[in-house]
Amino acid sequence: MNRTLPPSLTPLSRAGRGSRLAALGSALLLLFGAYLAILAPPADAADALLSQGRPVTASSTESVAFPASAAVDGNAGTRWSSAFSDPQWLRVDLGVSATVSRVVLRWEAAYARAFTIETSPTGTDTWTTIHTTTAGTGGVQDLAVTGTGRFVRVNTTQRTTQYGVSLWEFEVYGSTGPPPTTPPPTTPPPGGATLLSYAKPAVASTSQNDGACFGCTPDKAFDHDPASRWATSPTNGWVDPGWIYVDLGATATVTQVVLQWDPAYARSYQIQVSPNASTWTTVYSTSTGKGFKETIDVTGTGRYVRMYGTARSSQYGYSLWEFKVYGTGGNPTQPPTMPPDPTFPGTRLVFADEFNGAVGGKPDPAKWTIDPGTGQNNELQYYTNNDNASLDGAGSLVIEARRETVNGRSYTSHRMNTGNKFHVQYGRIEARIRVPKGNGLWPAFWMMGADFLTGRPWPYNGEIDIMEVLGRNTLEAYSTLHAPAYNGGNGYGQKYPSPGGVDLSGGFHVWSAEWDSRGITFKIDGQTVFVASKATVESTRGPWVFDHPFYLILNLAVGGDFPGPVDGTTPFPSRMLVDYVRVYQ
Incomplete structure (x- = not known):
């Protein structure tokens, strides 16, 4: 819309953000989305789409390019793809218990011949089957079902190809009671820590400044503005490693780092601290970075804090909307005061x-x-x-x-x-x-x-x-x-x-x-x-x-x-x- x-x-x-897809690729995705829209009938007026954007997990993924979240993102050009074995499953958390009346499976060519649709109140080992088939047709399968649960799962047991199973979209329709009117709070920094990194000087391995990402300089990751970002340069920065660090102004005890990634995120990276921006100590390391928002509790002391990326999630570089450092000490600048929440x-x-x-x-x-x-x-x-x-x-x-x-x-x-x-x-x-x-x-x-x-x-x-x-x-x-x-x-x-x-x-x-x-x-x-x-x-x-x-x-x-x-x-x-x-x- x-x-x-x-x-x-x-x-x-x-x-400002720009598309990284080639023009032909974008056109093909749009045509494919239109094709899916023609194949699938519109939702019944009594149904609401409950699954889009909800938390989702899967038994496996073929690679980081095909995450479980792609099956509920509302984008017909992204998909989840599993490992090349049976069985496999994809599970979505609707947030509240729902009466499920319809499930739409938008399969990629690697579809399942045999599968079940199941519901659960807890998402653990108690599952109720509300649809089963051993003659799946692929394409767009629009299934009328009757079931109740907070979690809905497609559980596949027989593939049709030598590959895994793959879904462009997994759509769950139905109705709920009134959802929570107060969304869950974000994870607070531990121990009364304060934001140390706001408006502090920053340095990066490279930065982008062109029509696709104008002014995407290191300072943008620390400006407390979630609509601006830092990105490495396509000219010489879409390589490993790539890094960005902030000068907290004085020695600080660092207790938490929050990273809000652009789709160009780090699969493998380290959080490091330093007294002089020369000698670095690693306080956190991962090889399974997931992108989006990552909240990391750490323990470290230093004036400088760095994200040091060693494996990119794609052929592009690294990019952060926000890089927030919490702790005590340093020389913090108070960010703008937010108005109080209304009751x-x-x-x-x-x-x-x-x-x-x-x-x-x-x-x-x-x-x-x-x-x-x-x-x-x-x-x-x-x-x-x-x-x-x-x-x-x-x-x-x-x-x-x-x-x-x-x-x-x-x-x-x-x-x-x-x-x-x-x-x-x-x-x-x-x-x-x-x-x-x-x-x-x-x-x-x-x-x-x-x-x-x-x-x-x-x-x-x-x-x-x-x-x-x-x-x-x-x-x-x-x-x-x-x-x-x-x-x-x-x-x-x-x-x-x-x-x-x-x-x-x-x-x-x-x-x-x-x-x-x-x-x-x-x-x-x-x-x-x-x-x-x-x-x-x-x-x-x-x-x-x-x-x-x-x-x-x-x-x-x-x-x-x-x-x-x-x-x-x-x-x-x-x-x-x-x-x-x-x-x-």
Whole structure:
């Protein structure tokens, strides 16, 4: 769900992270993803995808290039592949007990002829079989099942090739009770240790500074900014060893190191300390680095701390979003103070627009910036300068999409945001909205990182989609996060059915996000539909870039890649009604 960016806010460049795939390889992956989408039927409206982005383990992996996590990452171009033997298994932790109604297996050519689908409350030795076959067909197998458990496993017993078994995706659908509304906290540094490495001088073996990774210098690993990173240079740095160290300013006792890796991570590396950046003592060593976030408890003394990589995970170099050193001593610089976490549901109203006013009135210019222009994603509309938004005199804002030609576009609509008028970090952000129904319509209530307004390109600023509904199916909605390591069609999110199976276009519904330093809980009409845990995202997808101010956006798009085309059944004018927008802390 690659969000629409207002043209007045569109970044000049999105090349900061860059793709390391060749153009042909990228095209093939996209074509393969489209092929899988054609083969598999859409999820039933009563089902929610429960497995995407969840913790996953496997009996084995062919190599580090085919990890278990690739089978639940929502990316049709990555896969898990096992060792070349029978039996093999892949297990996903749904986080809470679930009623499982459907499992979709998207096999690579190396599929299983005989396998079972099993559930377990604990993920240990108590497994209940809910599907079994000795005549697996490969391709996309969409299985109707009935079972209950927190853990779901595919257990293969007979391969069809001399290779292992391999899955592009392992999708588990069903329903749960309300998930935990408080995501689990990240591992705290031991013994009251403090962050010693923030804003300290850093040195690396090489660093990258080009169109694929602009300004990826050593200091970026220590700037307490999860959307910037250090990377070794492709010119002379995609070799072993590769290293980066930080000067803590004075001798320190080091107790913990936290590494947030880019996909170019170290399989084998050492954490070392030194009094002089010349003589190094190893305090931690591994040959099984897993990437993503690694929290390492150590014991060592020195002024300098180094990550010394000796075996890369790929043909590329080494790259770290964050390299944090905790302990005592040193000469620490205090990082910026974070606001306190709110207590939900929150009672202190810090922003509200009730849209009360005379019929024909316009959005309050003290609260909203009108954002005319075109959208992205091959959308069809032109956002006018306030012509398509007005108050209805009954307490609602009306955003209207029309079939009319303006500035070369065949449709008009409206988009507005609170940029430079109201920004917020943490709280309960909610809106009561009635969405329109019709092919090609795309109403949304979302937020963008406020640093976008000062030049940071998308998706490095972060994007929080509280609500997206596609007019072609108003029995379901989407809540999604976009960041440098997961964005567009690979965003971290959830498609979920409407509570009770109601048609969302038939009345008003309250979409909300309860957001703090540990994650974001998305709700509709008070019912939790998706929990984005910061700890889970960092350990399975990449850096969490949502701990800073954001601004709010309302818009109604027409057509484009995500909602699809309009047709003769699409009603015009179509109206998105907003009863209120409120923010509590």
